[in-house]
Amino acid sequence: MTMGATRPLRRWLGAAVLAASVAASAFGAHAQEGKTLRFAFQGTLNALDPYTLNETFSLGMFGNVFEGLTKRDKDLKIIPGLAESWETVDPLTWRFNLRKGVKFANGNDFTADDVIFSAERVRADGSDLRTRIPADSEWIKIDDHTVEVKLKSPNPILNYEWDTWYMMDKEWAEAEGAVNPISAKDTNPGPRAFKANGTGPFVIESHEPGVKTVFKKNPAWWGTVEHNLDQAIFTPISADGTRVAALLAGDVDLVDPVPVQDIPRVNGDPNTEAMVGPELRVIHLGYNQIRDELATSDVKGKNPFRDANVRKAIYQAIDIEAIKERVMRGLSTPVPLLIANEQFSMSGDFKRWPFDPEASKKLLADAGYPDGFSFTMDCPNDRYVNDESICQAAVSMLAKVNLKVTLNAQPKAQYFAKVLAPGGYDTDFYLLGWTPGSFDSWNVLTNLAGCRDATGKGGPFNLGGYCNKDVDALAAQILVESDIAKRDQLIKQAYTILTEETSHIPLHQQNLVWGKRKNIDIVQRPDNQILLYWAKVN
Amino acid sequence: MLAFAIRRLIQAVTVMLVVALISFVMFRFVGDPVNQLVGVDTSPEEREALRQALGLNDPMPAQLWRFIVNAAQFNFGISYQFKQPVSDLILSRLPATLELAFVSAFFALAIGIPLGIYTGLRRNSWVSRTILAVSLIGVSLPTFLIGILLIFIVSVNLGWLPSFGRGETVRIGSWTTGFLTKSGWMSLILPSITLGMFQMTLIMRLVRGEMLEVLRTDYIKFARARGLSARAINFGHALKNTLVPVITITGLQVGAIIAFSIITETVFQWPGMGLLFLQAVQNVDIPIMAAYLMLIAFLFVMINFIVDLLYVSVDPRIRIDGRA
Numbered sequence: 001m002t003m004g005a006t007r008p009l010r011r012w013l014g015a016a017v018l019a020a021s022v023a024a025s026a027f028g029a030h031a032q033e034g035k036t037l038r039f040a041f042q043g044t045l046n047a048l049d050p051y052t053l054n055e056t057f058s059l060g061m062f063g064n065v066f067e068g069l070t071k072r073d074k075d076l077k078i079i080p081g082l083a084e085s086w087e088t089v090d091p092l093t094w095r096f097n098l099r100k101g102v103k104f105a106n107g108n109d110f111t112a113d114d115v116i117f118s119a120e121r122v123r124a125d126g127s128d129l130r131t132r133i134p135a136d137s138e139w140i141k142i143d144d145h146t147v148e149v150k151l152k153s154p155n156p157i158l159n160y161e162w163d164t165w166y167m168m169d170k171e172w173a174e175a176e177g178a179v180n181p182i183s184a185k186d187t188n189p190g191p192r193a194f195k196a197n198g199t200g201p202f203v204i205e206s207h208e209p210g211v212k213t214v215f216k217k218n219p220a221w222w223g224t225v226e227h228n229l230d231q232a233i234f235t236p237i238s239a240d241g242t243r244v245a246a247l248l249a250g251d252v253d254l255v256d257p258v259p260v261q262d263i264p265r266v267n268g269d270p271n272t273e274a275m276v277g278p279e280l281r282v283i284h285l286g287y288n289q290i291r292d293e294l295a296t297s298d299v300k301g302k303n304p305f306r307d308a309n310v311r312k313a314i315y316q317a318i319d320i321e322a323i324k325e326r327v328m329r330g331l332s333t334p335v336p337l338l339i340a341n342e343q344f345s346m347s348g349d350f351k352r353w354p355f356d357p358e359a360s361k362k363l364l365a366d367a368g369y370p371d372g373f374s375f376t377m378d379c380p381n382d383r384y385v386n387d388e389s390i391c392q393a394a395v396s397m398l399a400k401v402n403l404k405v406t407l408n409a410q411p412k413a414q415y416f417a418k419v420l421a422p423g424g425y426d427t428d429f430y431l432l433g434w435t436p437g438s439f440d441s442w443n444v445l446t447n448l449a450g451c452r453d454a455t456g457k458g459g460p461f462n463l464g465g466y467c468n469k470d471v472d473a474l475a476a477q478i479l480v481e482s483d484i485a486k487r488d489q490l491i492k493q494a495y496t497i498l499t500e501e502t503s504h505i506p507l508h509q510q511n512l513v514w515g516k517r518k519n520i521d522i523v524q525r526p527d528n529q530i531l532l533y534w535a536k537v538n
Numbered sequence: 539m540l541a542f543a544i545r546r547l548i549q550a551v552t553v554m555l556v557v558a559l560i561s562f563v564m565f566r567f568v569g570d571p572v573n574q575l576v577g578v579d580t581s582p583e584e585r586e587a588l589r590q591a592l593g594l595n596d597p598m599p600a601q602l603w604r605f606i607v608n609a610a611q612f613n614f615g616i617s618y619q620f621k622q623p624v625s626d627l628i629l630s631r632l633p634a635t636l637e638l639a640f641v642s643a644f645f646a647l648a649i650g651i652p653l654g655i656y657t658g659l660r661r662n663s664w665v666s667r668t669i670l671a672v673s674l675i676g677v678s679l680p681t682f683l684i685g686i687l688l689i690f691i692v693s694v695n696l697g698w699l700p701s702f703g704r705g706e707t708v709r710i711g712s713w714t715t716g717f718l719t720k721s722g723w724m725s726l727i728l729p730s731i732t733l734g735m736f737q738m739t740l741i742m743r744l745v746r747g748e749m750l751e752v753l754r755t756d757y758i759k760f761a762r763a764r765g766l767s768a769r770a771i772n773f774g775h776a777l778k779n780t781l782v783p784v785i786t787i788t789g790l791q792v793g794a795i796i797a798f799s800i801i802t803e804t805v806f807q808w809p810g811m812g813l814l815f816l817q818a819v820q821n822v823d824i825p826i827m828a829a830y831l832m833l834i835a836f837l838f839v840m841i842n843f844i845v846d847l848l849y850v851s852v853d854p855r856i857r858i859d860g861r862a
Contacts, residue, residue: 047621128576193621209620211809237807241686249693249701413569413822421582456582
């Protein structure tokens with residue numbers, strides 16, 4: 001009875017396999033046409049509105065399809081993008097000369113109207129990129145290819161983040177009903193969330209969020225083509241083992257990231273290699289200084305972290321070189337500041353406090369804690385490279401100077417819910433990573449070290465609530481100082497205070513690790529954007 | 539019969555409500571979805587406005603009630619991450635999961651039943667002993683390990699089959715199928731083996747046990763005495779009688795295959811519902827999580843409901859108990 005039942009099934013299978021081979025040969029012929037780059041990343045690409053989410057990976061992906069007024073080159077220097085050139089007429093007026101002959105993917109011309117439209121749209125309710133341009137700046141069309149920006153206060157870093165503020169087509173947006181940005185709270189954006197019309201070197205041919213996205217070369221692009229791709233296929237692969245296996249098996253050409261423990265495997269395969277470089281993100285530890293009494297400590301009635309000597313003692317108990325060698329397997333760059341070495345011209349003038357457990361014990365004894373004290377450390381376990389291991393290492397290092405630290409490591413979703421503003425900044429000691437979107441110190445000084453209130457106003461990511469009015473005053477000056485040399489001096493002053501007072505413990509820049517097949521050439525910038533327009537398949 | 543069905547139906551609805559309640563309680567501990575929705579620079583005020591707009595600040599009973607009322611109309615809201623209606627997302631991922639489940643179940647039956655028969659008939663041969671020993675490994679290794687091992691051996695070292703994904707798919711109406719392309723079939727092999735491995739060993743052991751049982755019964759002895767051929771006895775009489783429990787178990791296991799494909803889909807980056815669910819957990823995408831849990835609960839409740847009804851129609855004793 002069962003034997004009989006399989007017979008028609010087998011016949012049906014035979015027919016299916018036949019159909020499959022016919023279909024496969026058709027697909028095979030199709031794939032022959034041009035060069036394809038297949039790449040995988042751990043996260044997904046969701047809505048295609050470039051103003052919905054201020055996040056590196058998505059913005060990098062959009063950079064293949066859209067363009068900003070400025071761009072950044074392979075060394076992250078600002079270069080002309082859709083603006084051919086610009087000048088500051090006076091400290092409050094900037095003039096941008098737009099590139100001529102640029103067309104959007106739908107054939108529309110790129111003009112000053114599109115810039116004015118994009119400037120309105122990026123500041124509109126629902127945009128996650130509102131900080132890209134000052135809210136009170138005035139945008140004036142001089143002619144079809146000239147735009148003037150009137151500022152209320154001088155801003156030397158006005159265009160620092162414009163490489164990821166992408167120009168959108170006014171007519172297209174009006175036709176698609178996409179005049180307003182799709183906000184995170186938009187309940188039913190409809191199909192407009194999944195269409196993209198940019199001026200960039202690629203167009204998006206198909207997009208299934210969480211499954212697959214196909215980029216096609218834009219034959220009408222205005223720039224000099226440096227890639228040799230006809231298409232690029234993006235697949236999100238969240239499981240580390242699968243991502244690495246897909247690279248080793250030759251099913252993808254490029255993966256980001258490769259876990260540090262898999263680097264030898266990737267380099268050991270004759271067809272693949274790991275690409276390693278510093279990332280801009282700086283990992284740091286922070287102390288709660290805003291509470292009158294720590295929530296998790298056996299010290300009652302006062303907050304030991306308010307004492308700068310206690311903070312320095314903890315700093316000096318942490319062996320950053322051991323973390324680099326053991327935890328990061330050599331793939332980190334210890335830093336003295338809360339900003340990456342590349343991002344501040346005078347970072348070379350600063351040094352980390354030396355690792356010195358004896359000095360640390362002495363500082364603790366002098367501060368009145370000869371037998372140490374206890375507290376809890378909060379740590380994410382799936383956000384940064386080896387984050388939980390870094391925290392475990394720190395806990396055991398602190399134990400050697402008699403500090404009894406309990407580790408509370410959680411997935412990022414729970415961790416951030418606890419330690420950020422919505423959770424009431426509920427942490428005594430924590431680990432956080434930070435990349436200034438503007439590549440500039442002002443962002444760091446305000447976000448990580450600005451005096452904040454209970455809701456986070458003033459320094460939203462200053463979880464520990466460090467506060468020094470002098471640093472705030474310097475930050476306010478830095479914001480409006482347009483003389484670069486003077487400005488750098490002010491920044492240096494601010495960082496000197498932070499270092500002297502041990503406001504935080506800067507740890508290291510983690511390294512980026514991509515894996516690629518050897519026949520692929522691609523540029524790995526420290527900002528971790530995957531830029532197809534510099535990719536070559538040989 | 540009708541009273542029994544109605545009583546069962548009421549129980550089924552209760553189970554669904556309890557699942558909704560438990561999942562809602564759990565969502566309070568999965569983290570803050572707002573963090574996954576905005577960039578790091580977004581101000582606390584904007585975050586608060588977002589929480590308000592998403593209804594996350596409403597009291598729990600209000601959120602639960604809203605969810606149940608909408609779910610009863612098959613409206614599961616909009617995914618925070620994907621900005622698409624959850625019902626559309628689940629429908630678009632359903633074909634991948636169902637095709638994988640179907641092929642896995644087929645694999646489990648097509649391999650499990652013959653092996654079960656063989657080991658039942660030749661229970662002392664060394665081949666049988668080897669199969670049983672190996673099957674023990676299959677049943678005790680966790681799914682993700684089997685998956686990763688298969689990927690590394692078959693895809694990475696041998697290079698025979700793709701390591702992830704569904705291959706090329708063909709769209710037929712709203713259904714996407716991998717059955718019509720070569721790469722689609724090639725992509726199905728490893729995940730199906732991984733997912734069906736446990737069921738395969740289960741069915742094999744079940745068939746073997748039933749065969750051993752049946753072969754000891756009187757009517758087989760009589761059949762032997764009548765001088766029937768071994769083939770007729772083994773397949774015509776013995777096997778037929780072992781298949782009733784196998785069919786029951788297979789039916790229940792199909793539910794399990796669909797529900798527990800989460801791990802396999804993650805390991806193979808199989809774009810089905812399980813992967814969607816896991817991504818949702820990582821990103822605190824509560825609408826997707828809620829819909830998926832409800833869907834799986836519904837699946838199990840329905841299977842059990844149908845099985846109960848079948849039992850009643852098959853076995854009159856339950857009917858009498860039910861009336862009492």
